[in-house]
Amino acid sequence: MRERILDAAEAQLRRHGPAKTTVSDVARALGMSHANVYRHFDSKAALQDAVAERWLSKVSDPLEAFVTRKGPAARRLEGWVQALAEAKRRKVLEDPELFAAYHAVAEAAREVVAGHLATLLRQVAAIIADGIREGEFKVKDPAEAARAVLSATIRFHHPHMVRAAAGTEVEADIKAVMKLVIAGLKAGAL
Amino acid sequence: MRERILDAAEAQLRRHGPAKTTVSDVARALGMSHANVYRHFDSKAALQDAVAERWLSKVSDPLEAFVTRKGPAARRLEGWVQALAEAKRRKVLEDPELFAAYHAVAEAAREVVAGHLATLLRQVAAIIADGIREGEFKVKDPAEAARAVLSATIRFHHPHMVRAAAGTEVEADIKAVMKLVIAGLKAGAL
Numbered sequence: 001m002r003e004r005i006l007d008a009a010e011a012q013l014r015r016h017g018p019a020k021t022t023v024s025d026v027a028r029a030l031g032m033s034h035a036n037v038y039r040h041f042d043s044k045a046a047l048q049d050a051v052a053e054r055w056l057s058k059v060s061d062p063l064e065a066f067v068t069r070k071g072p073a074a075r076r077l078e079g080w081v082q083a084l085a086e087a088k089r090r091k092v093l094e095d096p097e098l099f100a101a102y103h104a105v106a107e108a109a110r111e112v113v114a115g116h117l118a119t120l121l122r123q124v125a126a127i128i129a130d131g132i133r134e135g136e137f138k139v140k141d142p143a144e145a146a147r148a149v150l151s152a153t154i155r156f157h158h159p160h161m162v163r164a165a166a167g168t169e170v171e172a173d174i175k176a177v178m179k180l181v182i183a184g185l186k187a188g189a190l
Numbered sequence: 191m192r193e194r195i196l197d198a199a200e201a202q203l204r205r206h207g208p209a210k211t212t213v214s215d216v217a218r219a220l221g222m223s224h225a226n227v228y229r230h231f232d233s234k235a236a237l238q239d240a241v242a243e244r245w246l247s248k249v250s251d252p253l254e255a256f257v258t259r260k261g262p263a264a265r266r267l268e269g270w271v272q273a274l275a276e277a278k279r280r281k282v283l284e285d286p287e288l289f290a291a292y293h294a295v296a297e298a299a300r301e302v303v304a305g306h307l308a309t310l311l312r313q314v315a316a317i318i319a320d321g322i323r324e325g326e327f328k329v330k331d332p333a334e335a336a337r338a339v340l341s342a343t344i345r346f347h348h349p350h351m352v353r354a355a356a357g358t359e360v361e362a363d364i365k366a367v368m369k370l371v372i373a374g375l376k377a378g379a380l
Contacts, residue, residue: 148366152342160350176338180374189373190366 002040002050004030009051014097018104023047045108052109055102056116059087060123067123073131074186077149078178080127084120085156085174092166103159121146128185138188145190152181192230192240194220199241204287208294213237235298242299245292246306249277250313257313263321264376267339268368270317274310275346275364282349282356293349311336318375328378335380342371 008029012021023044027034041047066080092099106113124146131137139145155161156174184190198219202211213234217224231237256270282289296303314336321327329335345351346364374380 144366147363148370151345151363152367152370154345154351155341155348158345158351160354161344161348164350173337173341176334176380177342179379180338180342181370182374183377183379184370184373187373187377189369 005037005040005047006051006054009047013051013101013105014095017101018048018108021048048105049109049112052102052106052112053115056106056112059084059091060116060119062087063120063123067126073127073134073136074182077124077127077131077182077185078175080123081149081153081156081178082171082174085153085162085170088157088159088162089166089170092162096163096166099159099163103163106159117150120150124149131185137185139185139190140188141190145185148190149181149185153177195227195230195237196241196244199237203241203291203295204285207291208238208298211238238295239299239302242292242296242302243305246296246302249274249281250306250309252277253310253313257316263317263324263326264372267314267317267321267372267375268365270313271339271343271346271368272361272364275343275352275360278347278349278352279356279360282352286353286356289349289353293353296349307340310340314339321375327375329375329380330378331380335375338380339371339375342367 005026008026009021012025012029016025021044023037023041024034026047027037030037037047041050063080063083066076066083069076091102106116121143125142128137128139128145128149129142132139132142137145150157153174155165156170156177195216198216199211202215202219206215211234213227213231214224216237217227220227227237231240253270253273256266256273259266281292296306311333315332318327318329318335318339319332322329322332327335340347343364345355346360346367
């Protein structure tokens with residue numbers, strides 16, 4: 001039922017945007033009372049947070065494969081950045097209006113966004129920690145290094161930047177930045 | 191006279207925003223005919239381009255000091271990034287509405303923005319070329335490396351990112367990213 005409500009909320013969001021998506025509309029679309037929706041989400045904010053959370057999980061869940069996969073950490077880290085950039089880029093290109101609506105919801109859901117960022121940082125730190133353990137990277141603090149890697153690649157995954165760059169090729173730029181970053185990790189710059 | 195017209199256009203921009211800033215208003219503010227303004231700028235677009243160009247020059251001109259200065263290229267490059275980030279940050283914090291107005295003008299003035307980016311790339315490439323000449327950096331192509339450096343530091347200087355981060359501390363993040371980037375340049379990653 002929770003998933004069905006989120007599906008209906010997503011459909012409303014797509015059609016009317018975040019400001020005009022109400023719990024009553026979502027309930028009506030599902031042919032249920034809004035008391036019923038409130039049993040699962042106790043406010044419009046809670047419902048929108050859940051929509052944003054599910055949306056962001058669809059970005060971060062597939063990236064987990066790069067964390068658990070075997071192989072050199074440098075290659076997995078580059079793959080992780082490319083996959084994240086590609087996921088964001090696809091969302092913008094496929095449906096810019098829906099992306100804008102989701103983005104507005106995510107902007108309001110600050111805790112959800114912070115949780116998403118924490119997930120991304122944890123994934124990158126885990127790959128870097130593997131690299132340190134294998135002697136591939138010489139940095140000391142995986143968490144600090146992960147923060148620097150996310151900063152250095154923000155052009156390729158931050159919604160503002162992805163929207164601004166929609167339609168331009170960034171593959172070569174990702175490769176060049178990752179060469180600098182990985183050389184820095186190998187040299188123990190941090 | 192050209193400078194006086196630009197000052198008046200800036201004042202209009204500050205008060206009314208880019209959409210409502212007209213050549214007639216600017217002329218009226220200066221007590222001259224708009225034919226007189228048109229003698230210097232042959233359209234509203236040309237006037238706004240010139241305003242954007244002057245604004246962006248105020249950002250890039252002081253950075254030239256890091257290009258001509260003596261000393262290790264790594265330190266000059268880091269200083270250049272910090273000074274650029276600080277200039278952008280100061281503009282946002284001092285007057286967010288004016289920053290937004292300028293940003294809108296700059297967005298419309300695509301050639302002017304491209305020229306500004308070309309200036310920044312030239313400055314960074316010149317510092318990197320010095321580093322290569324002195325044996326400090328091992329990268330091959332200063333232009334390619336400059337592009338990667340600007341990409342990797344975009345969080346600290348792109349208007350979208352600077353506005354989103356207004357009020358947060360980024361000094362430590364700049365230092366961490368620059369450690370990775372400079373180690374990459376020293377290792378000859380590109």
